[in-house]
Amino acid sequence: MTHKVLIYPDRQALVSAAFDLMVARIRTAVDERQRCTIALSGGSTPQPLYAALAQADLPWDRIGIYWGDERYVPPSHPDSNYGMTKRIWLDSCPIPAANIHPMPTNFADPQQAAAEYDRQILADFGLEAGSIPAFDLILLGMGDDGHTASLFPHTAALSVRDRLVTVGEKDGQPRITFTYPLIDRARSTIFLISGASKQTALGEIFAPTGDADTYPARGIQPQGELLWLLDADAGKDLAIAS
Ligand SMILES: O=C1O[C@H](COP(=O)(O)O)[C@@H](O)[C@H](O)[C@H]1O
Numbered sequence: 001m002t003h004k005v006l007i008y009p010d011r012q013a014l015v016s017a018a019f020d021l022m023v024a025r026i027r028t029a030v031d032e033r034q035r036c037t038i039a040l041s042g043g044s045t046p047q048p049l050y051a052a053l054a055q056a057d058l059p060w061d062r063i064g065i066y067w068g069d070e071r072y073v074p075p076s077h078p079d080s081n082y083g084m085t086k087r088i089w090l091d092s093c094p095i096p097a098a099n100i101h102p103m104p105t106n107f108a109d110p111q112q113a114a115a116e117y118d119r120q121i122l123a124d125f126g127l128e129a130g131s132i133p134a135f136d137l138i139l140l141g142m143g144d145d146g147h148t149a150s151l152f153p154h155t156a157a158l159s160v161r162d163r164l165v166t167v168g169e170k171d172g173q174p175r176i177t178f179t180y181p182l183i184d185r186a187r188s189t190i191f192l193i194s195g196a197s198k199q200t201a202l203g204e205i206f207a208p209t210g211d212a213d214t215y216p217a218r219g220i221q222p223q224g225e226l227l228w229l230l231d232a233d234a235g236k237d238l239a240i241a242s
Contacts, residue, residue, distance in 0.1 A: 003225075003226045006228065014230070018046075019052045019056075021227065021229075037137075039067060039186075040066070040068065041141040043143070060094050060099070064099050067101075069176060070177075080105075110174040115163075115165075118163055133164075134185045135186045135187070137187070140190070145201065147170075149177045154213055184220065184223060186222055199233075199237070201215055205217050
């Protein structure tokens with residue numbers, strides 16, 4: 001399967017390429033399987049992409065939107081990945097409300113929220129417990145520390161292999177996150193990475209040998225397509241081992 005690194009001159013070109021790729025993957029999924037399941041990332045990088053997608057002419061009734069990670073805050077909180085996506089994208093396009101599947105953040109125990117999202121994903125895909133569904137597209141970001149989704153360095157979430165969704169942790173705060181096995185099952189995984197602050201982590205991730213416990217994005221090894229889309233600031237001096 002394709003594993004590629006694509007470097008664009010600036011953030012605008014990066015976003016435009018990500019837009020074209022997402023639209024193409026959505027159209028292919030709908031043509032081939034009559035629906036497209038997408039898991040989104042949070043953070044600042046994808047925001048212009050989400051604004052562009054809000055204006056796209058897409059088969060919205062065939063698209064299911066999920067999130068690959070979420071901060072454990074209500075949707076109205078400024079840190080909510082769902083809240084951000086809703087404001088920038090979903091409120092401005094004709095997607096049916098039933099197609100939008102935010103991670104729950106209303107349980108007293110975040111473990112219950114993770115278990116509930118796990119259950120919901122299996123039910124939506126019509127699968128039995130123990131199965132791993134294949135999302136058509138998983139969009140990922142990466143933090144300066146090499147985390148992706150809410151798989152943070154040296155945290156317990158990195159070793160969870162028996163669930164689809166688990167509890168991650170950032171500075172003592174819980175987050176809900178897809179696990180490696182769920183991400184790795186996707187048909188297409190697209191990293192979107194911008195800015196010079198990402199250079200060090202990218203250098204470690206693409207080094208011939210290294211440690212996914214310290215740089216969790218290195219642990220993403222999907223069986224499907226894997227595309228790393230970087231702008232020139234992020235990809236500067238990156239040596240890619242073949
Ligand atoms: O904490 C998070 O950050 C990463 C990267 O964010 P960015 O602001 O550097 O784009 C993001 O992928 C993740 O979903 C989010 O929860």
